[in-house]
Amino acid sequence: MIALRLALVACLFASPAGATRIYVTNEKSNDISVIDSDTLAVTQTVKAGRRPRGVRVSPDGKWLYVCASDEDGIQVFDTASMKLLRTLESGPDPEQFAMNAAGDLLYIANEDNAQVTVLDVKKNQVIANVPVGVEPEGMALSPDGAVLVNTSETTNMAHFIDAKTFARIDNVLVDKRPRYALFTPDGSKLWVSSEVGGTVSVIDAKTHQIVKKLRFDVPGLTREEVQPVGMRVTGDGKTVFVALGPANRVAVVDAETFEIRKYILVGQRVWHMALTPDEKYLFTANGNSNDVTVIDVAALKAIKSIPVGQAPLGVAAAPN
Amino acid sequence: MPKDKLALMLRRPCKGRLEARGRSRLLAAALLLFATPALAGGPPVDDDWPCQQRKTGAISRAAIWAGPEVSGRWDDDAQVAALARKLASRRTPLDEAGPLIDAFAKEAGADKDKRLTLLFDGTLDLINGERNKVMAAITRYARGQKALAAKVRDDADKVADAQEGQGYGQDITAPDALEKAHPELKWDKRIFDDRAQALTYVCESPVLLEKRAFALARAIQEKL
Numbered sequence: 001m002i003a004l005r006l007a008l009v010a011c012l013f014a015s016p017a018g019a020t021r022i023y024v025t026n027e028k029s030n031d032i033s034v035i036d037s038d039t040l041a042v043t044q045t046v047k048a049g050r051r052p053r054g055v056r057v058s059p060d061g062k063w064l065y066v067c068a069s070d071e072d073g074i075q076v077f078d079t080a081s082m083k084l085l086r087t088l089e090s091g092p093d094p095e096q097f098a099m100n101a102a103g104d105l106l107y108i109a110n111e112d113n114a115q116v117t118v119l120d121v122k123k124n125q126v127i128a129n130v131p132v133g134v135e136p137e138g139m140a141l142s143p144d145g146a147v148l149v150n151t152s153e154t155t156n157m158a159h160f161i162d163a164k165t166f167a168r169i170d171n172v173l174v175d176k177r178p179r180y181a182l183f184t185p186d187g188s189k190l191w192v193s194s195e196v197g198g199t200v201s202v203i204d205a206k207t208h209q210i211v212k213k214l215r216f217d218v219p220g221l222t223r224e225e226v227q228p229v230g231m232r233v234t235g236d237g238k239t240v241f242v243a244l245g246p247a248n249r250v251a252v253v254d255a256e257t258f259e260i261r262k263y264i265l266v267g268q269r270v271w272h273m274a275l276t277p278d279e280k281y282l283f284t285a286n287g288n289s290n291d292v293t294v295i296d297v298a299a300l301k302a303i304k305s306i307p308v309g310q311a312p313l314g315v316a317a318a319p320n
Numbered sequence: 321m322p323k324d325k326l327a328l329m330l331r332r333p334c335k336g337r338l339e340a341r342g343r344s345r346l347l348a349a350a351l352l353l354f355a356t357p358a359l360a361g362g363p364p365v366d367d368d369w370p371c372q373q374r375k376t377g378a379i380s381r382a383a384i385w386a387g388p389e390v391s392g393r394w395d396d397d398a399q400v401a402a403l404a405r406k407l408a409s410r411r412t413p414l415d416e417a418g419p420l421i422d423a424f425a426k427e428a429g430a431d432k433d434k435r436l437t438l439l440f441d442g443t444l445d446l447i448n449g450e451r452n453k454v455m456a457a458i459t460r461y462a463r464g465q466k467a468l469a470a471k472v473r474d475d476a477d478k479v480a481d482a483q484e485g486q487g488y489g490q491d492i493t494a495p496d497a498l499e500k501a502h503p504e505l506k507w508d509k510r511i512f513d514d515r516a517q518a519l520t521y522v523c524e525s526p527v528l529l530e531k532r533a534f535a536l537a538r539a540i541q542e543k544l
Contacts, residue, residue, distance in 0.1 A: 218382060219382060220380055220381060220382025220383075221380055221382045221383055222377070222380065224376070225376075225380065225383055246383065247383060248383050248384060248534070265385075265386035267534075268384075268530070268531065268534045288527075288530070288531055288534070289531065289534055289535065289538075305538070
């Protein structure tokens with residue numbers, strides 16, 4: 001309660017950060033919806049390659065990277081004009097990818113051929129192909145850039161990889177169908193969501209031991225309906241949001257005590273999420289209701305549903 | 321894997337004669353060509369469930385509703401029951417649902433939240449009932465396909481055996497030759513293929529009902 005009040009007070013005094021653009025990939029209508037974080041409305045819809053999924057914005061905000069999964073490439077858009085500039089060599093069927101702090105390297109999970117492609121963005125050159133488990137999916141780079149993590153859906157592992165030599169450091173077995181990996185801002189923990197297992201494993205980034213396994217018992221729902229996928233963490237590392245797929249809810253987890261503070265009802269089949277840089281809003285892509293839910297982070301309340309394209313999956317916020 | 325599932329459906333018990341097996345395989349391959357798209361993906365949980373989409377139980381209340389729970393039966397309130405039936409019916413376009421719910425909420429009186437909750441209960445009950453029926457029909461449909469596949473397989477074998485007995489020679493392994501000589505086989509195959517294609521659309525029905533239930537729940541919840 002006190003924490004909530006403090007958060008409210010903090011919010012009142014936060015400086016107005018100005019509008020941010022939110023980019024949403026629509027897997028079935030093959031386009032990108034651009035949302036203005038001030039007006040909370042779609043300002044533009046841009047055609048993308050077939051089956052757009054993973055999406056990220058470069059650290060300087062100039063480029064938008066979109067996995068066009070069925071075209072085996074990563075498309076680069078100029079965020080000022082939203083024109084397609086070029087398509088990068090991603091390896092087959094790219095789904096999710098991580099980016100280094102400088103924004104010049106992409107680490108791409110290739111679902112079809114059990115490898116991670118490391119790509120030099122400027123040269124559009126593949127600098128490494130790292131073999132991993134079957135159906136690689138989640139990708140995360142540690143905040144210091146030293147460790148790369150990939151999760152493989154069928155092998156059910158989080159693979160720790162040296163980001164310089166690309167040698168495998170360790171494999172950690174998690175629950176079924178791990179979909180997403182997330183480092184806490186201090187780099188001490190790695191959170192891995194298991195879609196079929198219905199859990200999130202919190203792994204110590206140094207010892208590679210699972211320190212906590214989170215289950216989500218949403219009242220009135222069967223265990224099968226709870227399928228954790230996308231995750232986001234606040235900048236202070238204190239709160240993690242977990243999208244629960246067909247449970248149509250986002251779990252709000254206290255990252256220190258692992259207590260689940262709230263389940264917020266959002267749209268239908270929630271996949272991935274994005275926080276605005278000022279952390280005022282969390283946007284969730286809801287694959288079956290074809291909309292994006294806006295969550296007021298201070299109040300932990302869904303405040304709006306914004307209709308987008310068909311089957312929205314990925315969301316990214318532009319840095320301010 | 322789905323391909324294996326269908327191959328199993330079409331596999332003929334081994335009679336130990338290579339030629340006969342070869343013919344059977346050719347037919348099976350021809351059927352597979354048409355049938356796979358409808359049966360792609362999904363874990364083999366239920367043998368009679370032919371859809372790529374996972375078979376799930378009734379839409380749970382909690383998955384789509386964050387509003388209150390109330391006691392009472394929705395069909396005891398005639399106005400609520402009538403509107404629930406109208407909303408649940410697929411003949412009512414979703415964009416007409418909003419204004420209907422709006423009008424109801426305005427006239428709902430002191431018990432507004434309770435009556436809106438009952439309206440949601442009724443809508444969900446009706447849609448779940450409809451969804452159950454659709455899913456049972458899909459299962460029946462899949463069983464019919466299985467039986468038809470077995471019939472095509474057996475007929476093809478019989479025809480092939482008969483031809484072999486008459487000493488027709490090598491070209492009897494061509495499926496075309498079989499079909500020309502026995503048009504009824506061709507018709508059965510065609511029905512099988514048509515149904516397999518239709519299944520893709522049929523399988524979408526439960527999902528469409530889930531989407532409808534969610535959209536209506538949200539529209540009702542907004543009026544609380």
